[in-house]
Amino acid sequence: MSKSPANYRPETRLVHSGTLRSQYGETSEALFLTQGYVYSSAEECEARFKGEDPGFIYSRYSNPTIAMFERRMIELEGAEAARSAATGMAAVTTAILAPLKAGDHVVASRALFGSCLYVIQDLLPRYGIETTLVDGANLDEWQRALKPNTKTFFLESPTNPTLDVLDIPSIAEIAHSGGARLVVDNVFATPIWQSPLALGADVVVYSATKHIDGQGRCLGGIILSSEAFIAEHVHNFMRQTGPSISPFNAWVLLKGLETLGVRVRAQTDTAARIADVLASHPKIARLVYPGREDHPQAALVKKQMRGGSTLVGFEVKGGKAAAFRVLNELKLAKISNNLGDAKSLVTHPATTTHQRLKPEVRAELGIGEGFIRFSAGLEHADDLIEDLTAALEKA
Numbered sequence: 531m532s533k534s535p536a537n538y539r540p541e542t543r544l545v546h547s548g549t550l551r552s553q554y555g556e557t558s559e560a561l562f563l564t565q566g567y568v569y570s571s572a573e574e575c576e577a578r579f580k581g582e583d584p585g586f587i588y589s590r591y592s593n594p595t596i597a598m599f600e601r602r603m604i605e606l607e608g609a610e611a612a613r614s615a616a617t618g619m620a621a622v623t624t625a626i627l628a629p630l631k632a633g634d635h636v637v638a639s640r641a642l643f644g645s646c647l648y649v650i651q652d653l654l655p656r657y658g659i660e661t662t663l664v665d666g667a668n669l670d671e672w673q674r675a676l677k678p679n680t681k682t683f684f685l686e687s688p689t690n691p692t693l694d695v696l697d698i699p700s701i702a703e704i705a706h707s708g709g710a711r712l713v714v715d716n717v718f719a720t721p722i723w724q725s726p727l728a729l730g731a732d733v734v735v736y737s738a739t740k741h742i743d744g745q746g747r748c749l750g751g752i753i754l755s756s757e758a759f760i761a762e763h764v765h766n767f768m769r770q771t772g773p774s775i776s777p778f779n780a781w782v783l784l785k786g787l788e789t790l791g792v793r794v795r796a797q798t799d800t801a802a803r804i805a806d807v808l809a810s811h812p813k814i815a816r817l818v819y820p821g822r823e824d825h826p827q828a829a830l831v832k833k834q835m836r837g838g839s840t841l842v843g844f845e846v847k848g849g850k851a852a853a854f855r856v857l858n859e860l861k862l863a864k865i866s867n868n869l870g871d872a873k874s875l876v877t878h879p880a881t882t883t884h885q886r887l888k889p890e891v892r893a894e895l896g897i898g899e900g901f902i903r904f905s906a907g908l909e910h911a912d913d914l915i916e917d918l919t920a921a922l923e924k925a
């Protein structure tokens with residue numbers, strides 16, 4: 531008897547899970563670029579709408595290519611169900627907003643990607659949802675923030691851009707003790723290095739735009755959770771409000787998954803080598819790399835992650851002017867606010883992704899004026915190290 535792809539190791543699931551072959555028996559998954567579906571009879575159509583026939587109805591609800599992408603992610607992540615979305619932010623917003631109503635309360639870690647912070651700080655309160663931001667590394671703050679009306683805890687780990695690692699099992703336990711759910715944005719860890727659901731989280735979200743595509747082509751997002759969470763909160767919200775992914779983007783991401791493991795492993799090895807070189811570099815004031823023994827939460831990294839990170843964070847001595855000189859001198863790594871790409875990308879968070887924050891809030895988060903986020907690509911590590919060290923000479 532053949533095994534189901536879900537029973538194979540992750541590398542095998544990344545290649546085989548979810549494949550639906552058409553009558554032509556294609557090797558590579560087909561792209562079903564269709565808005566709708568035709569029915570062989572009015573009776574079949576009625577049964578589909580009643581949910582008595584499992585086929586497709588309309589691509590805002592579901593589509594064979596999108597279903598393949600979702601199934602592959604479900605089997606990789608160990609989730610029961612998933613819904614993909616047009617962007618990572620559509621996935622984050624849906625996962626947070628869809629189950630809530632006015633009067634509910636959300637607690638989130640302060641160290642969040644700027645748009646996630648907007649959803650928590652600006653958007654939710656406009657609809658009567660109370661929010662509290664905490665220092666995610668401080669478990670007492672999560673505990674103290676918990677109230678009878680708290681429905682959701684939200685965090686990302688490692689955090690963007692300072693790569694702090696938050697204790698997912700302990701934070702999940704605090705959430706559950708108050709009847710709340712934990713939603714984890716797992717973008718920085720990737721499904722290769724961290725499985726939040728297995729660590730106790732209830733919902734995991736991705737910007738598939740990042741490592742899952744990994745080649746800078748299209749945007750996408752996905753929410754993975756229990757059958758009950760997706761059915762009760764996500765399915766109808768997405769079906770009626772329409773932040774659906776395009777089948778074309780789902781196809782690109784599905785094919786991206788086939789190489790996710792090899793890419794993330796190679797990019798992590800390169801990032802680790804870069805971190806080791808920068809750790810003792812005279813122009814660097816501070817280096818953060820999950821996977822090094824000097825990371826502030828090194829023990830936690832070992833406990834909840836299977837590998838380090840494709841990203842390295844470092845503070846150049848000399849503040850913004852020095853950081854800008856390094857960015858402008860780099861020949862290989864490109865200045866971009868994106869990450870997880872085959873091309874190495876460098877970001878100055880203080881003037882881009884976290885520019886909206888007040889300088890004192892940035893300082894509190896550890897985002898100094900000289901802080902640079904380096905997303906290691908698939909170039910040869912030696913070329914990237916030579917490029918970086920040459921640029922640092924000019925800092």
Ligand SMILES: Cc1ncc(COP(=O)(O)O)c(C=O)c1O
Pocket residue numbers: 617618619620622643645646686690715717718736737738739740749750751
């Ligand atoms: C941690 C994190 N979450 C969510 C997002 C949003 O993803 P997208 O750009 O696909 O909407 C990003 C990046 O943009 C991110 O870095």
